Amino acid sequence: MNTQLAHLCRLAQQPSRRIVGLMSGTSLDGLDVALCRFTGTGPATQVVVEQFATVPYSADTRQRIQQVFARQQVNLQHLTLLHAWLGNLHGELVLQCLQRWQVPPEEVDLIASHGQTVFHAPRHQHQLLKWPNATLQLGDADHLAVRTGILTISDFRQKHVAAGGEGAPLAVYGDYLLFSQPGEDRLLLNLGGIANFTYLPGSLDATAVFSTDTGPANTLLDAIVRQHYPGRSYDEHGALAAQGTVQQELLSELLKHPFFQASLPKTTGPELFSLAYLQAAQERSHTQHLAPIHVLATLVALSAEGIARAVRQQLGPEPSLPIYISGGGLHNPVLLAAIQARLPHCQLCSTAELGFLPDAKEAVLFATLANETLAGEARIIGAGSQAVPAVSLGKISLPG
Template sequence: MAFAVGIMSGTSLDGVDAALVEIHGTNTDTTVKLVEFTTYPLGKDIIKKIKEVLSVETSSVDKICSLNVELGYVFSEAVKAVCEKAAFPLEQVDFVASHGQTIYHLPVPGAHQVASTLQIGESAVIAEETKSMVVSDFRTRDMAVKGQGAPIVPYSEFVLYRDTKRTRLLQNIGGIGNVTVIPAGAQMEDVLAFDTGPGNMIIDELCQNFYQEAYDESGAYAAKGKVNQGLLSEMMAHPYIERPYPKTTGREDFGVEYTAALIKKWGTRVTPNDFIATATQFTAQSIAVNICDFVDDQSDLIIGGGGSYNAVLVQIIKEQLPHVNVLIQEEVGFSSEAKEAIAMTILAHQTIHHLPSNVPSATGARKPVILGKITYYH
């Protein structure tokens, strides 16, 4: 048994999720109890710095170098915050599992490039500040055996959600949408997972552009708008949507540059609320198109991540998949917010015990491997 804190800072930049958990067992015998959860806010200055290094136009080596260490301190504060909230002594944390902040993900390289990924948030700083062992940088080992380094959570989802009688699909809607498909009675090698396309990313960018707000709370703006079919058709024609799996995507495909180009082309013809409604429809429809071959009336689609709190988005997904039992994480006894942070602790626990936790059938890797790098505290 161990106590661990998982920390996750995703593509949506809505804060650092920190989950304090009690974890028992390894492999498929792993059980996890959530002790406490918090989202540690990212200050405006940090968000600005992250966005600068995410853009090829404003990024630089010195900015990434400095931000790597600065985020180490931010992540350390998130660990301390969740322990303080739980009234749990920091010194009793056995390890910290840090996903890091993805700066660039390049599973399909261009000319003169190699497949690669980069997550920052210096683990040495976290170890020193929390006085704990840190497991971090989970994606790169999968890519070393020719995987795409993503999706990263299918192992934890198989452990926690598999069912003997029903097919279960775990659809996370963060900045990007990703799905894990666990057939009824599945073994690990039967699990599939891939990114379905955008999650909240485009919606968030539109809200920021039109209303200077970080996101569309409960889908309020989308509810006031109407879907523009011409714009929707153009969005659905994005080549990623029909690309066969395994596949992963990110801000490189659906980030600020993509959204800015849409606004430039359609902004004089589409109202802000119609734009947001159309982007919401796009997210829902891209999910439905990508998972339709895996679902029937004996399937559960369990939605997690920030998008699960967008009532309009969830309703559209239900309409797109009327024969599927659509639920959100809370309806099956888990936290949507804490899901990915908890997943990091499961991966790290495997690493500490010298056990693999990638899913080759999901990432395309040649073989199972032990993920992550360990930074010891002494």
């Protein structure tokens, strides 16, 4: 047998595995790197986060990604080169983190790399009925594996699409395995560029688990800040939005988009919730000349309303359960207050109360997917047309 395949088999049979989970979201702020120790698989999974860091992207890196990010037309040579370049960059950032943590690369069993999403195209969004759901993440895992010398599992979203899903949200797999609690119904809400939630029943019934995107969380807020406030990439603590007033005419136009009327589950991305979407709504509502602080206040209301509508649509008009929040939006008290006002009977909490750093959660979840791909079993989560396909996610890249 090929020695690397033999090594792969040994890893799958080990009682525990050390996995580096990588995540870079649509905010383009940097690479989340989580060093995790996994014991067991499936519902018996136990994970300890040994180290975590967010390595900020340089302005040059963000600029390179933005040339292809959520764009209908791109330079094909730049796209091709960026795929390899990001793989090498992520590998270098992993090695830098391991050196800082004094962990030799040979003591890491594998890397779980989400990659950098640059375009998400579910059929309901592209409206081309003869074409399938599709999604694209950059950061070639072969380059990452060779650069680090560590077995790498990547491209988790493609199998989900191939099996009939939309490629998102995938957090449901890890949420169910890591955060389910007997006797307590829970909602796990991620406030990244796009907001998504996973409902976890206290019965632990996998067929009752549910996950969906709800609309924008931070993507439009960050875009407005970058456009109007040079040197800033986001509205820290919601301070700018707090100075503004929600403009109801604009909010009403924003909420008329068919996405908010579509049935659950659904997925979306910054391809839809872009500055062009905002500009069109401002033109229809004659609010083109609003001060940026009022636009930001209105976009906070949009994010909160999208979340609340989806939660009520799934759980009834007056849901009452704890909501454990992760992602950058957790640090925006204006957004949290807007969500709380619309879901008054829910208790907003941080995933820190579950023993997980909120900023590390997504990187840990993709490490969980890699652990399942290597040593677990495919399982159906959800029921009927809302079921998550029973597939092993991820492609395996050998380091040599």
